[in-house]
Amino acid sequence: MHKINNLFIISLNKMKRIITLSICLISIQLLSQTKLKKPKNKIDTIQKLDEVIINSNLIFGNKYVASNRTGSAYYISPKELKKFSFTDINRALRTVPGVNTYEEDGFGLRPNISLRGTSPERSSKITMMEDGVLIAPAPYSASSAYYFPTIARMEAVEVLKGSSQIQYGPFTTGGAINMISNQIPESFGGRIRSSYGSFNSSQFHAIIGDNINNFGYSLEYLNYGSDGFKKLSNDINTGFDKNDMVLKFKVNLFPQAAVKQSLDIKLQYSDEESNETYLGLTDNDFKTNPFKRYDGSAKDLMKNIHRQVVLTHTIDFTKNFRITTNAYHNYFKRNWYKADYITFNGDKQSIGKVFGNQDNFNNHLSFARGEINSDGDDFMNVRANNRVYNSKGIQTKFDYHWYNNDVFHDIEIGLRYHYDDEDRFQWIDDYSINNGVLSLSNAGIPGTNANRISSANAFAASTTYRLKYKGWTFTPGIRYENISLQRENFGGNDPSRTGDNLSTRENNVEVFIPGVGTNYKFNNNFSIFGGIHKGFSPPSNQAGQKPEESINYELGSRFGVGKLRGETVLFFNDYSNLLGSDLAATGGTGSLDQFNAGEVDVNGLELLLNYDFSGQESTIKIPFTLGYTFTNTEFKNSFGSDEDLWGEVTSGDELPYLSKHQFNIGISLEHQKYELNFNGRFNGKFRTQAGVGSIPQDELVNSNFVIDFSGKYFITKNFSATANIINLSDNIYAASRVPAGLRPGHPFGAYVGFEFKF
Numbered sequence: 001m002h003k004i005n006n007l008f009i010i011s012l013n014k015m016k017r018i019i020t021l022s023i024c025l026i027s028i029q030l031l032s033q034t035k036l037k038k039p040k041n042k043i044d045t046i047q048k049l050d051e052v053i054i055n056s057n058l059i060f061g062n063k064y065v066a067s068n069r070t071g072s073a074y075y076i077s078p079k080e081l082k083k084f085s086f087t088d089i090n091r092a093l094r095t096v097p098g099v100n101t102y103e104e105d106g107f108g109l110r111p112n113i114s115l116r117g118t119s120p121e122r123s124s125k126i127t128m129m130e131d132g133v134l135i136a137p138a139p140y141s142a143s144s145a146y147y148f149p150t151i152a153r154m155e156a157v158e159v160l161k162g163s164s165q166i167q168y169g170p171f172t173t174g175g176a177i178n179m180i181s182n183q184i185p186e187s188f189g190g191r192i193r194s195s196y197g198s199f200n201s202s203q204f205h206a207i208i209g210d211n212i213n214n215f216g217y218s219l220e221y222l223n224y225g226s227d228g229f230k231k232l233s234n235d236i237n238t239g240f241d242k243n244d245m246v247l248k249f250k251v252n253l254f255p256q257a258a259v260k261q262s263l264d265i266k267l268q269y270s271d272e273e274s275n276e277t278y279l280g281l282t283d284n285d286f287k288t289n290p291f292k293r294y295d296g297s298a299k300d301l302m303k304n305i306h307r308q309v310v311l312t313h314t315i316d317f318t319k320n321f322r323i324t325t326n327a328y329h330n331y332f333k334r335n336w337y338k339a340d341y342i343t344f345n346g347d348k349q350s351i352g353k354v355f356g357n358q359d360n361f362n363n364h365l366s367f368a369r370g371e372i373n374s375d376g377d378d379f380m381n382v383r384a385n386n387r388v389y390n391s392k393g394i395q396t397k398f399d400y401h402w403y404n405n406d407v408f409h410d411i412e413i414g415l416r417y418h419y420d421d422e423d424r425f426q427w428i429d430d431y432s433i434n435n436g437v438l439s440l441s442n443a444g445i446p447g448t449n450a451n452r453i454s455s456a457n458a459f460a461a462s463t464t465y466r467l468k469y470k471g472w473t474f475t476p477g478i479r480y481e482n483i484s485l486q487r488e489n490f491g492g493n494d495p496s497r498t499g500d501n502l503s504t505r506e507n508n509v510e511v512f513i514p515g516v517g518t519n520y521k522f523n524n525n526f527s528i529f530g531g532i533h534k535g536f537s538p539p540s541n542q543a544g545q546k547p548e549e550s551i552n553y554e555l556g557s558r559f560g561v562g563k564l565r566g567e568t569v570l571f572f573n574d575y576s577n578l579l580g581s582d583l584a585a586t587g588g589t590g591s592l593d594q595f596n597a598g599e600v601d602v603n604g605l606e607l608l609l610n611y612d613f614s615g616q617e618s619t620i621k622i623p624f625t626l627g628y629t630f631t632n633t634e635f636k637n638s639f640g641s642d643e644d645l646w647g648e649v650t651s652g653d654e655l656p657y658l659s660k661h662q663f664n665i666g667i668s669l670e671h672q673k674y675e676l677n678f679n680g681r682f683n684g685k686f687r688t689q690a691g692v693g694s695i696p697q698d699e700l701v702n703s704n705f706v707i708d709f710s711g712k713y714f715i716t717k718n719f720s721a722t723a724n725i726i727n728l729s730d731n732i733y734a735a736s737r738v739p740a741g742l743r744p745g746h747p748f749g750a751y752v753g754f755e756f757k758f
Contacts, residue, residue: 070517071162115174117602163531173535195753240274280741295370304334447495598637
């Protein structure tokens with residue numbers, strides 16, 4: 001208790017210093033404002049650009065604005081996304097320094113994304129948005145991203161790190177990702193894109209839209225799928241099929257009025273069937289046949305649907321004052337029917353425990369492979385992870401900016417009321433195996449495995465003030481979160497939910513999250529920026545569980561020399577209370593209960609370089625990009641994590657699942673008749689249990705280097721032929737060891753297609 005009190009006092013003192021610094025900066029800014037002289041008809045070009053209010057669903061909206069923020073930010077433009085026609089978000093994000101991912105299924109259906117050393121499991125520690133609206137199935141009560149927006153239908157992606165991300169909570173430690181869906185066009189037009197290739201993989205994407213007088217619309221449909229590159233002994237499909245549809249309307253209300261108003265309606269629907277499993281391979285089996293699937297996983301199937309409704313009202317009182325209000329509802333229903341336990345000779349063990357102690361469970365593994373027939377009570381226990389999620393709320397953003405002499409001011413105030421819930425109603429079916437074929441032996445009763453509802457009510461408010469004077473930009477801000485988390489557990493003996501065995505628990509959190517960032521631009525080719533802010537992640541509904549907190553620092557520079565452009569950033573996240581979660585996706589039980597990992601330091605370096613090798617008069621452009629991320633982590637406490645998720649942790653150990661080194665190289669050849677694009681990604685090795693020094697073989701995911709290629713030939717102005725190759729060198733590599741066993745990355749795959757615009 002004494003140590004906890006000390007940690008609290010230290011954190012409180014740090015908070016006081018930050019708030020004091022913010023107040024001092026604002027005071028200095030206001031004082032300097034009063035001494036400014038009236039400009040002589042001269043306004044800085046960069047400041048003038050700030051008068052344009054970009055689409056209110058965007059964080060920054062283009063590369064120029066991103067590169068002039070007081071914090072680290074990256075904008076993946078429509079041109080960059082179209083180069084490779086991405087369907088895998090992991091491949092789209094690998095150009096961004098500070099992003100750490102590990103694959104699970106090879107297609108990016110359920111990514112694991114970390115920003116600046118946050119825990120990557122199921123992307124549960126970052127703020128994820130689509131068009132400025134929280135998009136995780138239940139961002140507060142169950143943040144694991146079992147649904148992720150389809151990158152193939154996105155127009156752009158914004159990645160925000162550093163101090164100014166406090167506007168986009170609830171997760172403020174690592175950063176925020178905002179995915180921008182295709183916008184309604186200014187005039188009639190559309191496009192059709194289609195491709196086909198290896199593993200019977202296909203993609204079809206069509207969008208059409210128009211803007212007539214005061215009414216606009218767009219209609220979009222996407223289908224993509226594959227037979228999969230993993231193999232079961234009976235050749236059952238191991239792939240997936242996914243449909244995604246979006247309908248948008250926009251109406252300019254009262255077009256003759258002085259005050260402009262508009263109403264946007266967005267309707268989205270998607271469904272997915274993917275034959276994905278949590279069951280991986282042992283090291284020896286991976287060496288023999290990395291693309292094998294055990295017969296015990298033959299029944300594994302994820303089925304889900306996602307629906308979204310967003311109403312957006314925008315009112316422009318003047319060109320400098322806008323209020324944007326979003327009312328939203330996301331509904332996600334899924335049932336991941338998958339092997340979860342193995343029972344052999346009456347000994348029932350989770351697949352995570354079996355793979356974590358392979359020497360002790362050789363018979364269980366042989367049974368899962370289909371090498372041993374069922375005898376009596378030998379079963380593959382397949383759990384129906386049946387869940388329904390709701391996420392809904394209303395949010396309003398006030399944006400007002402103005403000039404006072406040659407000083408630019410911008411105040412943004414955001415308010416959000418949000419509710420979400422996760423309803424678990426699960427059961428387990430028992431299957432026998434004979435000659436590699438699964439047969440249902442005992443059908444479970446729905447609700448007898450997990451039967452509970454977790455929910456959250458949250459009110460959030462944020463205020464950010466931006467001041468620009470000459471080369472200086474200051475951005476102090478503060479966020480407030482008030483969260484009430486509840487759980488109603490009806491228990492496995494009450495599938496009818498009569499409430500006879502109902503147990504409840506509740507956790508309430510109230511927190512202020514300050515931050516301040518600054519940027520100084522020496523000239524158009526050199527600037528420095530830095531910031532400090534409080535990191536926060538909501539706790540679980542365990543009574544008394546404290547939230548994850550940290551103090552985060554960054555210092556960076558943007559520079560240009562000739563045709564070279566770059567950005568380098570040093571970051572340091574000082575956790576006072578890192579939280580780990582019991583996720584089935586990382587070999588746990590899936591209870592979502594959290595445990596305290598205490599103090600942790602995460603620091604690193606991000607580097608981004610862009611260069612154009614082409615000459616001024618050349619008809620061919622040769623852009624080149626290099627990104628590098630170094631991430632160093634260290635536990636400052638010793639403890640044993642629940643269910644051994646991180647193993648026995650000793651002070652000085654490194655966090656698991658994070659590569660220390662990663663870099664990305666991209667080069668293109670762009671001509672008016674064709675373009676060729678190459679991209680190479682190096683992911684450094686990482687450990688799956690906390691430790692230091694050399695990584696034991698059974699806790700190691702080795703490094704890999706994967707090259708992708710895309711090409712396009714413009715047959716006419718509006719029609720082009722396309723080609724893509726994933727993993728050009730056919731590098732066979734292990735992508736992860738979780739949830740249970742080694743999993744392969746995507747092997748060599750070639751795809752051809754066309755794109756037609758009208």
